[in-house]
Amino acid sequence: MSRPWSMRISAEHWAQLHSHLFPGDSREHAATLRCGLADTPSGVRLLVREVTPARDGIDFIQRPDGTHVLVASFVLDNVLRAATDHSVYIAAHCHGGADEVGFSGTDLASHENSYPAILHRTKAPAVGALVFARNAVAGDMWLQDGRQVPLHHLTVTGPNLQVLTSSPAPVAQADSAYDRQARLFGDRGQAMLRAQKVAVVGLGGAGSLLSQTLSRLGVGQLLLIDDDRVETSNLSRLVGATHRDARTWLTDDQRPEWVRRLGRRLSTPKVTVAARVARTAPVPPDVHAVFRSVLEPDVAALLRDCDHIFLAADTAPAELLVNAVGHQYLIPVTQVGAKVNIDRTTGTVRQAYAVSRLNGPRSGCLRCTGLVSSDRLRRDATDPTQLRRQDYVGGENIAAPSVITLNAVATSLAANDWLTRTVGLNRSNASTWWTHADALKGTTARDIATTLPECPWCGPEHFGVGDAGSLPTRH
Ligand SMILES: [Zn+2]
Numbered sequence: 001m002s003r004p005w006s007m008r009i010s011a012e013h014w015a016q017l018h019s020h021l022f023p024g025d026s027r028e029h030a031a032t033l034r035c036g037l038a039d040t041p042s043g044v045r046l047l048v049r050e051v052t053p054a055r056d057g058i059d060f061i062q063r064p065d066g067t068h069v070l071v072a073s074f075v076l077d078n079v080l081r082a083a084t085d086h087s088v089y090i091a092a093h094c095h096g097g098a099d100e101v102g103f104s105g106t107d108l109a110s111h112e113n114s115y116p117a118i119l120h121r122t123k124a125p126a127v128g129a130l131v132f133a134r135n136a137v138a139g140d141m142w143l144q145d146g147r148q149v150p151l152h153h154l155t156v157t158g159p160n161l162q163v164l165t166s167s168p169a170p171v172a173q174a175d176s177a178y179d180r181q182a183r184l185f186g187d188r189g190q191a192m193l194r195a196q197k198v199a200v201v202g203l204g205g206a207g208s209l210l211s212q213t214l215s216r217l218g219v220g221q222l223l224l225i226d227d228d229r230v231e232t233s234n235l236s237r238l239v240g241a242t243h244r245d246a247r248t249w250l251t252d253d254q255r256p257e258w259v260r261r262l263g264r265r266l267s268t269p270k271v272t273v274a275a276r277v278a279r280t281a282p283v284p285p286d287v288h289a290v291f292r293s294v295l296e297p298d299v300a301a302l303l304r305d306c307d308h309i310f311l312a313a314d315t316a317p318a319e320l321l322v323n324a325v326g327h328q329y330l331i332p333v334t335q336v337g338a339k340v341n342i343d344r345t346t347g348t349v350r351q352a353y354a355v356s357r358l359n360g361p362r363s364g365c366l367r368c369t370g371l372v373s374s375d376r377l378r379r380d381a382t383d384p385t386q387l388r389r390q391d392y393v394g395g396e397n398i399a400a401p402s403v404i405t406l407n408a409v410a411t412s413l414a415a416n417d418w419l420t421r422t423v424g425l426n427r428s429n430a431s432t433w434w435t436h437a438d439a440l441k442g443t444t445a446r447d448i449a450t451t452l453p454e455c456p457w458c459g460p461e462h463f464g465v466g467d468a469g470s471l472p473t474r475h
């Protein structure tokens with residue numbers, strides 16, 4: 001069987017499309033979509049970059065026989081616009097009804113008439129059409145290689161995750177191990193969690209808590225990425241890690257340096273520990289543990305078919321990369337972290353706080369907000385110890401303070417926010433949610449996330465561009 005084709009759309013684009021197709025008059029309306037592509041081993045994703053509403057009576061007209069059609073010049077303009085930047089042209093229109101939808105014979109005949117010619121003229125990888133009911137969508141994709149495939153589903157990334165199909169899918173009863181949480185969000189919510197592929201980048205203190213939480217909640221697939229090994233100083237925070245993992249008997253201060261170096265080289269990768277813990281969940285996720293840097297191009301490529309990414313690595317190059325993946329592939333990214341600031345001269349604790357920052361797509365960008373500054377990028381890219389060790393600060397070999405409770409605050413905020421959005425319980429309409437918890441004052445505040453129009457990572461040139469764009473990987 002060929003790989004499924006699906007589509008992702010941001011909350012903002014979905015609102016634009018949905019309000020145009022369903023203004024409340026129960027008549028047919030149409031629009032075109034310009035999409036990037038993510039061609040991954042698990043399937044092909046269309047990534048909506050732009051929605052162009054067709055004006056009723058001008059771009060979308062009624063023929064004498066009562067059927068509706070997009071006028072040829074409107075189609076041509078949009079097909080050519082998509083072709084100029086290697087995007088995929090998709091036509092969308094609506095039918096009546098709510099939860100079930102399919103193309104009419106007239107719809108299918110018009111695809112037959114025009115799509116082979118469009119594919120031939122533009123050399124685009126695909127062209128296609130969607131038809132919507134209020135809560136359902138069907139798609140008919142025509143591919144350059146001559147195949148014709150349906151759209152498997154449409155995902156709306158937004159305040160609450162929505163997955164639309166052509167007819168309601170049956171929901172299995174949740175495993176009895178999930179009885180208590182399924183009482184909160186139902187079998188449907190539990191099934192939504194099972195359908196998720198979630199990545200955790202960075203399996204230090206925060207990442208290990210996230211991995212454990214996600215697996216206990218019942219996530220279906222976990223992608224864990226980290227190239228670091230367990231050290232004795234991690235054992236106070238790393239979930240599931242033991243002295244055996246840290247090879248403490250070799251890395252002990254009493255040992256000669258060459259024995260300690262050997263111990264550090266033999267200690268367990270952090271991803272291995274996290275995978276071991278994740279697999280103890282009642283219904284274990286399918287875990288893919290990658291003991292390599294996310295900055296390697298083929299490792300970064302593994303993120304492309306995720307539904308959500310948790311960013312728990314705090315080096316600037318990794319932050320820049322994951323932030324770019326989120327906007328380029330329309331995958332929400334939550335950055336989690338905890339920081340303690342200490343006055344170097346007096347030793348006074350200035351600040352201790354935990355953050356959870358949910359970014360877009362299309363809203364909230366770590367680069368725009370100045371969090372991934374050019375200074376940090378330069379420093380972290382040139383100092384190899386900075387790339388590896390989140391424990392060290394300021395470019396100096398002084399271990400930064402870190403404590404499991406701060407990580408737990410940050411990861412609980414992040415995981416809870418993700419959970420409510422995934423199971424449909426979120427009551428905020430924000431696509432972006434930046435929370436800052438002050439551990440000394442006991443206060444919580446919302447930080448303002450920004451996106452700048454000219455940003456090379458979240459702006460129109462990068463947004464939803466998928467495989468046609470490049471990522472800031474190491475090479
Ligand atoms: Zn139709």
Ligand SMILES: [Zn+2]
Nearest residue numbers: 365368455458
């Ligand atoms: Zn940006």
